[in-house]
Amino acid sequence: MAVKAAETGDLRILLVEDMPEDADRVIAQILAAGMRASFQRVEEEAQLLGALQDFQPDVVLAELTMAGFSGFRALDVVRQVQPALPFLFLTSTTGEEAAVAALQRGANDYILKHQPARLPAAVSRAVRDARTESDRVRVEGELMRAQRLESLSLLAAGLSHDLRNILQPLLIMPELLKARTDDPQLRHMADVIAECGRRGHEMAESMLSFVRGSRKPSERVPVGHLFEAVQLLLRGSLPAAVSLEVRQDDLDLTVEGNFTELQQVLLNLALNALQAMPHGGRLGLRAERTGRHEGRFWLCITVTDEGIGMDAGTLAQLFSPFFTTKPDGTGLGLTSCKRIIESCGGRIEVTSVAGQGTRFDLHLPLSDPSEADQVSHPPAVRGTGPAVLVVDGEATRLSLLGNALSSQGYLLHLASDGAAALRMLQANAMPALAILDGGAALLPAHALLAELAAQGFQGTALLMLDEGDDAELSVAEGVDVHVLRKPLDMQQVFHSVATALTT
Template sequence: MHSHLQLLIVEDLEDDMLLILRELRQGGYSLDYVRVETPEAMQAALDRATWDLIIADYTLPKFSAPEALKLVQRQQRDLPFIIVSGTIGEEIAVAAMKAGAHDYIFKGNLARLVPAVERELREAKERQKRHQAELALQESEEKIREQAALINIASDAIFVCDFSNQITFWNQGAERLYGWNAVEVIGKDVRTLLGQDLEESEMLQTVLEKGEWQGECQKLNKTGQIVIVATRCTLVRGEAGEARSILIVDTDITEKKLLEAQFLRAQRLESLGTLASGIAHDFNNLLTPILAISQLLPLKLPDLDEQNHQLLQLIEDNVKRGADLVKQILTFARGGDGKRVPLQIRHLLSEVTQIVRQTFPKAIEIRTMLSTVDLWIVSADSTQLHQVIMNLCVNARDAMPTGGTLTIGADNLVIDESYRRINPEASSGSFVVLTIADTGTGIPAELLERIFDPFFTTKEVGKGTGLGLSTVSGIVRNHGGFVEVYSEIGKGTQFKVFLPAIPQKVDLAVEATAHAHGQNKLVLIVEDEASIRQVTQTTLELCHYKTLVAKDGVEAISLYAQHHQKISLVLMDIMMPSMSGLTAVRALQQINPEVKVVAMSGLATNYEISQEGGSSCIKAFLSKPYTTKDLVDTLQTVLCP
């Protein structure tokens, strides 16, 4: 169940408003809402209440989304503003986003609404946190500069220690920062109080030699939490010049350090995403001809013996596994829902169990507990679910360094209202429940709420990124499910992954072996990689297509201008140097508005092509590496709808 929303909706049609409200309620939100249709009503609503979210139609009889956005920006610039409207021009949508709208959703595609609302509410909260952290950072830096007098730095922690480490003075700033008042600390040893030893540190030696020291320190507050401070130590001398004590001024820079770490992590993720995208493009281009050739050879050499058939099948299987690995890397780097198909979880668990038995230490006993009845079918991306199960199994392994029992199980479950009421994240309906349980060290209760946070990890430096469980949570949520965790120190941890079952009976698809015939239709192949161009041409000709080939967009335009009356379809690589595939497609459409194009890429997706302004003449999309069946079936579908 999501949080309660204060919703301001700018919409003149009540039926459209009701559709939006229904979608949000089905997404788990409870709502207080007000509908407005004019600038005056909008201004009045903004003045009298605080809103969590604004959803606006683009055009109303007496109002518009851009006008509403301007009113919002005068008062609450970070308030999420989502436009839900009918089809408008690309330039208008882009202008609205540049003006400050956070998303644009077509009324015909309201399935995007709840994920968009979740994202924008989450990002608004993060912006608020960053803003608060930045304000705290500015305040801390200002305090550091205020060294003229005690009154100007009274907000810092100021205390005095003698050379036996006894605290002799403690101001209110120190009380606020560390939690103890002066009565509690005067005469106490600073080493046991703050976890800092003046005698054994370089700090004392530097202060005695130079009269001062400054640097960053980690100290402990009253609750045992680490506080990061900018520390300045000054030697206090008596009237005769003798060293008497040390004055210590601590400025809290914990939030500053967290902000710096957040920035560095964001840069790291951005670099990983860029690197992953580049590798994916090149790697998929390498895999495409290998996969196609492994499927072409049995067609060209029908007399191959069984051993050679097995070797070719081994090549094909490993190329497909490599392609799935690339998709998994891209999913982590860029996010996404993946390719979901009806999936029987039992088969996936069997594969993971086999991997775990072969690779985990022998001191870990692997047990499986699968339902004796048939497990229900789920709609899922098998690569992503494989990643979920493996991440949980690896975490379980790491929690049992000296051995233990890892249990992998699955069962069917119908969640009713009573269960849902005591489990806030649950929703009613039929689920397949995956269980990964270990007998390891367990997770402290105070950490359970944080284990799914990005970069949070209890492992040693270099042994964990803190992204494993965050990735698990993200994938499961994208599949419409949720995760529950139960743990007890010294006894172990159990993760339950709930995935919605497909209610109707689904026949799992079986890949056909026969290939369609091209009936001598002419296909123009546009691909800058010579190996892919050659093997694609050979494949299509074996399937009774005629072909023309072009190595780039310029050559493709020239060939199409000469032969467009004969060309039935253009197979176009989108990611090419010099002239992109989308630019070439637009040029072909100028020659023939009815041109049929199948786009292909080892990096971009069909959704990204549409977002880049892909032409309506693009009828289908092929993701590299593609199988011979994928290629021929796609062409057959486009040419014979």
């Protein structure tokens, strides 16, 4: 009897098998388990290389022993071309040594043909694990990029401050020189120096204004909404061996801060916790009141893990810029977290025991309950026409699209990421059109569209992609998806939006 497999969507399964009858039995077993899949069979190396390029399989199932082609050679070819592609051996060969050799060589699993009942579940698990790892890599890459930008922002602020100090004499000395001479040439030279000083000072001020202006304004952030967004972003990153436990004692807890920055803090700490638990465990996220202090009521958000922990030496340097224990880390993640929490008037504390786990406590002042309970959202930009949702992590392009489309009479909802978009739509009706950045790593466009469709969105989506990038356009049932190529041509954008809203 076939064992039902977990839902994985439509799969492309590549069979490396020289016996067509055996391949037919494998296909029947997978389809009988309720899995949706298309199949292709190959039996030699050249065919395998062609299928990897043209068929683009989600998983490879290979016979270990074949007359003209080795299963181990097939594994080596797959690992060279697509190292992360799930690979499972199907074989009639029994014996523990063969299974161990296959797994040590890099296979994901080893299944005996005369015991095929667990085949569908093994395929499903291998695909899910591969997708989880891919999502984790994307999320960590996006966080690393944000941390680099944060570092550049800090460097720009420091450089601007130093430049202004250096340029101060150029603003003062020319006037003193002019007061001490009537020579027209010297007075002209003093004016030239003063003008250069003013221009340099304006450049330094512009740099500092840019750094300050890059931070979004403070808002009232409901902790419940914050937790929901973090859970949504972590959904594709949680390994099967890790459980997420979320607890909020008071559903009305609200803090003053920037939603996106606080989301970045929790996501950073959560991903660090996942890396610290390679063998699984519990990831905890909790919020609770901690009483009154310094005339204000306080909240504590706690992130805990059951991972490898840290020693005293690591703890002492934890928040030092550029200190990292990761081979590819920037050493800026926790520094940014500390800055964000302190900018909200709070503090961050950490306790850790090697071999037992780590706990981060984020102490934040609660919002004054006497203030208005309305949480600020980015306003719907001008216009009274159809509502258009634009989600783009690039601030300049997001602003450009908002201004350009609002000038055409559309009602714009602007969000810098998918979680912010979903939060915004809780207070607004579904848009008629969604314009999404196809390169987003945090809650990718296909996942955001699936969430929107689940909430009732049945409009059209325009996916912004770089030249050469491709995307699966049948993302969610009822959602029609089209492509906008970057760099954007505004006339093409206007035409695509108008066409999408009239068809």
